[in-house]
Amino acid sequence: MAGIIDSDTHISEGEAMWAMFDKEMYPRRPVMVKMPEDTLYGARNASWLIDGNIFPKPNGKGSFRLITPSASKLELSRGDIHLPYREMTDIPGRLRDMDKLGVDIQVVFPTLFLIYITDDVALDIAMARAYNRFIAQACAKSGGRMRWVVVPPLHSTEESVKEIKWAKDNGAVGVFFRGIEGDRTLDNPYFHPIYQAANDAELPILIHTGAGCPLFIKLFDVERNHTFGHSRIQPILAFRDLIANKIPEQYPKLKFGFIEASAGWVPFMMHILKRLFKEKWQFASDKDMFREYRIFVAAEADEDIKYISEFTGEDHLIIGSDYGHQDPSEERQLVAAIRAREDVPQSIANKMFYDNPKLLYPLQ
Numbered sequence: 001m002a003g004i005i006d007s008d009t010h011i012s013e014g015e016a017m018w019a020m021f022d023k024e025m026y027p028r029r030p031v032m033v034k035m036p037e038d039t040l041y042g043a044r045n046a047s048w049l050i051d052g053n054i055f056p057k058p059n060g061k062g063s064f065r066l067i068t069p070s071a072s073k074l075e076l077s078r079g080d081i082h083l084p085y086r087e088m089t090d091i092p093g094r095l096r097d098m099d100k101l102g103v104d105i106q107v108v109f110p111t112l113f114l115i116y117i118t119d120d121v122a123l124d125i126a127m128a129r130a131y132n133r134f135i136a137q138a139c140a141k142s143g144g145r146m147r148w149v150v151v152p153p154l155h156s157t158e159e160s161v162k163e164i165k166w167a168k169d170n171g172a173v174g175v176f177f178r179g180i181e182g183d184r185t186l187d188n189p190y191f192h193p194i195y196q197a198a199n200d201a202e203l204p205i206l207i208h209t210g211a212g213c214p215l216f217i218k219l220f221d222v223e224r225n226h227t228f229g230h231s232r233i234q235p236i237l238a239f240r241d242l243i244a245n246k247i248p249e250q251y252p253k254l255k256f257g258f259i260e261a262s263a264g265w266v267p268f269m270m271h272i273l274k275r276l277f278k279e280k281w282q283f284a285s286d287k288d289m290f291r292e293y294r295i296f297v298a299a300e301a302d303e304d305i306k307y308i309s310e311f312t313g314e315d316h317l318i319i320g321s322d323y324g325h326q327d328p329s330e331e332r333q334l335v336a337a338i339r340a341r342e343d344v345p346q347s348i349a350n351k352m353f354y355d356n357p358k359l360l361y362p363l364q
Contacts, residue, residue, distance in 0.1 A: 005357040008320025014087035017134040025126035046072035063222040102335040114210035128153035168201040178212030179234025187245040204255035235261040248293035263299040287313035
C-alpha cells in the first residue's frame with residue numbers, strides 16, 4: 001500500500017443521500033423508480049425520477065449510462081464491488097477493499113452529477129447540498145483515507161461560493177466541474193467568482209469527463225455513439241478554452257486537473273494551441289506551460305505514459321482507477337497494472353501514485 005493515492009474513484013449515489021434534503025425541498029428529492037426487464041432498458045431497469053425526468057436514461061436518443069441507482073438488475077448482479085462500498089454506506093468494508101487493491105487514499109468523485117440534471121436553481125442547490133453533506137460525513141469515517149470533491153450548484157455563483165467555503169472546512173480536496181456547464185464554456189466570466197473562491201480556499205478545479213451540456217446530450221445515442229461526443233470530449237474543450245483565454249494567469253494559486261478523459265490528447269492540443277498563438281506563445285516548452293499554469297492530467301493505465309510525460313513533464317501526471325464504475329475506463333487492479341508495465345519507468349509510476357496527487361490535491 002505504502003501511501004498510494006488513487007486519484008479518481010466514484011460513489012454510486014443512493015437513497016440515503018437524498019434523505020439529507022432540506023425539509024422544504026424534501027418533496028422534490030430524487031425518487032427511485034423501477035421498470036420491467038422487458039423494456040428497451042433491459043437489465044438497466046432502475047432510474048432516479050427527478051423533476052419528471054429519469055436519470056440515467058440508458059437507451060435511445062439523448063441516452064447516458066451510469067452505475068446509479070444500484071437497484072437495477074445489472075448493478076445488483078455485479079460481483080466486483082459490493083453495493084454498500086459503491087454507495088459508501090459501509091466505509092470499513094470499502095477500506096478493506098482498498099487494502100486488497102494496494103491503495104492508501106481514494107479521491108472520490110460523483111456519478112449522478114456526471115450528467116446535466118436540471119435548469120431549476122433551487123433544485124440544483126438542494127441536490128448539491130445533500131450530496132456534499134452525505135459524502136463529507138461518509139469520508140469523515142475513513143480516518144483520512146477517503147477524500148471528497150465538492151459539487152458546486154453552478155446555477156448560482158453565490159451558493160457555489162458558500163458550498164466551496166463549507167467544503168474547505170469539511171475536508172474537501174477539490175471542486176467538481178464538467179468541461180461545459182449548461183450553455184457556458186469554462187472560460188466564461190460567469191465562473192470567475194467560483195474560481196476566485198476556489199483560489200482562496202486553495203482547492204483545485206477538477207474537470208471530470210461528463211455530459212454537462214444538455215444540447216450535446218440530445219445529439220447522441222449511447223448504444224451507437226457511446227459517450228465520446230457528449231461526455232469524454234468535454235474536458236479537452238475546457239483545456240483549450242482555459243489556456244487560450246489565460247484563465248490560470250488570473251488566479252495565481254489555482255490548480256486545474258483534467259480527470260478521466262485520458263491523456264493521449266495532450267500532444268495534439270499543445271500543437272493546436274501553439275499554432276493558434278504562433279509567435280505570441282509565451283512558454284519555452286510544453287512542460288513550462290503545465291508547470292506555470294499548474295495543470296495536471298490523469299492518464300489511464302494502458303496509455304503511452306512515458307511519451308505523454310515528455311509534454312506534461314513527469315510532475316503533472318496523475319492516475320486513477322475509476323473504482324466503482326464498470327465501463328472501459330475502470331481499472332480495478334490499477335496498481336498491479338502499472339507495476340507490470342516495463343515501458344513505464346518506476347520513477348514516473350511513483351510520481352503518479354505518490355508525489356503528483358499531493359501537488360494537485362490538498363491531502364495533508
